[in-house]
Amino acid sequence: MNTISEKLIQKYNVPAPRYTSYPTVPLWSNDLNERGWISMVKKAYEDFGDEEGITLYIHLPYCESLCTYCGCNKRITKNHAVETPYITSIMNEWDAYLRILGTSPKLAGIHLGGGTPTFFSPESLKEMLGFIIGSSEVMPDAEFSFEGHPNNTTRGHLQTLYNLGFRRVSYGIQDFNLDVQKAIHRIQPFERVKEATDVAREIGYDSVNFDLIYGLPHQTLETITDTFQQVALLKPDRIAFYSYAHLPSAFPAQKSFEQFLPKESEKRGLYERGKEILAKMGYLEVGMDHFALSNDPLYLAKENKTLHRNFMGYTTSPSKILLGLGNSSISDVYYAYAQNTKEIDLYKEQISLGHFAVSKGHIMSKEDIKNRNLILQLICNQEASWDFCYYSLLGKNNWERLKTFREEGLIEFDASGIKIKTEGQPFIRNICMVFDSRMQEKEEQKFGFSKAI
Structure with a gap:
């Protein structure tokens, strides 16, 4: 196993952006009003939309329980009555973009993120996506993907989304060790993950991704080795192996397990062990945190130097236009960035009044x-x-x-x-x-x- 200098780890283990955008969100100039945003969207679609189409990120923020490690924008509730008013707002926001883009804009991709997209019923997802897809011209090589929680991603979810054109699913695994799962409040047995993976493949999904995290409480070289041995039994097409980001000032729930976190040198050892096992399993490094099998389109894009990166991470999509729908979602239209308000009720209110819910933005120099x-x-x-x-x-x-x-x-x-x-x-x-x-x-x-x- 290749190791890196402990001295260099200490020197460079400083806060740094992940560069899913440049400039990064905290450094945006916030010089963008609603009129300016509309102008930037029009310009980008006129310049790039006909050839490349647009990609949509749809933020679905609800979760039934809190995963204490999580840094995503979410709201915890078991009240599923929230589904209908939220998807109504999503459809109204998309309708506002349709008025800018014209009839049947070209659609290069959709990604559902959260929160927990599979908090929403298959029927709710079908209503929302049916409207979006039905009002668009889906490009031949369009790529539709979603993030699923293994505990609540049902056959109904998988079949409904497959029927709508989804072929990629990403499951948030994080770790298979029970002590780790208890500490981060995300208990999902191997058998449940296996079932969700098997059903996706049975239905016909082309790609299954697992998200794993290193640096979580109670993780050791032995536990992470065991996690990867279980991952090997399911052989996902892609694996994202993320560094746990400990930011308790922003996410107070992370304080609950602070004393059980590995030390910095131990954390890097977890990554090196995981990376070593991934190589033996046949996974190749795509880029920062991401691995794929040699025949996967993501790895082939890296080899061909056509790989792209945006707020959703690495992607094969060439589209320069990413529109974010939903609260807190971020849009990138090449000439400008914009982020919707993070507060769900304010987002719904602004959309209902016929406005875009942009709360911050940046015009690119x-x-x-x-x-x-x-x-x-x-x-x-x-x-x-x-x-x-x-x-x-x-x-x-x-x-x-x-x-x-x-x-x-x-x-x-x-x-x-x-x-x-x-x-x-x-x-x-x-x-x-x-x-x-x-x-x-x-x-x-x-x-x-x-x-x-």
């Missing part, structure tokens, strides 16, 4: 676009060319930082571009920060990012 392109190249391809005059514009301090990374054996660079070496991949977030001029302008401020390692 030319420099922002250049920085974003370079950071995306690094995160997706681990290399980038100096196509954007960086060789003369980086500045002395940033060149010194790059030279330090090179001296530490993490990167290579010359007059034509930069390449992140295998040894540097664990530090990719730190390396990308060199090109984050927005953060450097406000480096005295503190932002709520998780640690890089």
Whole structure:
């Protein structure tokens, strides 16, 4: 097993963005009003929509119980009467976008996230998605996916969504150890996960993804080895292996297990053990946190250098337009970002009044676009060319930082571009920060990012 220097872990294990966007949300300029947002959406669709279509992210925030590790925007309730008014708001929001985009916009993909999308009944999901899909022109290679909780993803959910065109499902597993599951308040037996996986494959889903987390309370090298041995029995097509982000000031429930968390050096050991087992199981590294089998489209996109990254993580979709529907959802239309209000009732109220529920946003400058392109190249391809005059514009301090990374054996660079070496991949977030001029302008401020390692 390859290990990395403990000294480098300590040096670079600092708060850092995951760069699902650039600039990252805390650094948005918030210079976007509703009229400006409508203008940006129109411009982006005119420029890119006909060829690439649009991708939709639909945020479904309700959960029946609280998973104490979770950092997502959610509301805990067992009252399923909330379903109808919420999906009505989603459909009204989409109808507002239809008035901007024109009749039958081209649809390149849909992803349902949460919360727990399978909190909603199959009937509710069918009503909402039937309206969205029925008012769109679904592109031939469109990709529809959803996040499912193994405990409440029923055959009815899987069959209904399959009938609507969904072919990818992602199950939040996190860990199979019972002590870990109890600590994070997410108990789901292996048998239930197996059933949800088997039914999806029986119905005809092309891809099953498992989300796993390292750095959780009570995890040890032995427990994480056992978790991966159980994962191997089910052989998902993709695996996301995330670092647990401990931010108790933002998510107070995380304080309940603070004393049981592994130390930083132990946490990195958990990742190295998991990565070693993944390699033996035949999984290849796609990018930060993501692994796939060699014939998976995500890995093939990495090999072909067509991989893309947005707020949903790595994707094969080339679409530059991601529209977020629902409270707290984020939209990216290349020229601007926007996020809906996080508060559910305010979101529903604003939509009912005929407004977009945008609470913050950012209009991209030319420099922002250049920085974003370079950071995306690094995160997706681990290399980038100096196509954007960086060789003369980086500045002395940033060149010194790059030279330090090179001296530490993490990167290579010359007059034509930069390449992140295998040894540097664990530090990719730190390396990308060199090109984050927005953060450097406000480096005295503190932002709520998780640690890089």
